[in-house]
Amino acid sequence: MSVSRSPLYVRxxxxxxxxxxxxxxxxxVMVGTGLLLVTFDHWRRGLVVIGLSxxxxxxxxxxxxxxRVGxxxxxxxxxxxxxxxxxGLVLAVTALTIPAA
Structure with a gap:
């Protein structure tokens, strides 16, 4: 005997x-992490994280x-x-190609 359950979006x-x-x-969350890195003067790493996200x-x-994609x-x-x-690619590549001061 099987009990049919209604879908999660109904229940x-x-x-x-x-x-x-x-x-x-x-x-x-990844973008927020990148922005946090930019805030703490790790701008290159932060922009790469944002690009990867x-x-x-x-x-x-x-x-x-x-x-499922929302x-x-x-x-x-x-x-x-x-x-x-x-x-994402343009942002990450641009951040990596800017020469460090």
Missing amino acids: RPVLAGLLRQLPLLAVL LIIAGLLRLLLPVR FLAVRSRPTDVVLLAVA
């Missing part, structure tokens, strides 16, 4: 909504299904992936 909509935003939360956001957008899905999947990856 606990707030919890389901929070779980859906975990990819965005992970990216925001954008690249990871692009990878998450590429790999996760739409129902607010990382803004536009179409190809557009989101390309914009996030290019922005």
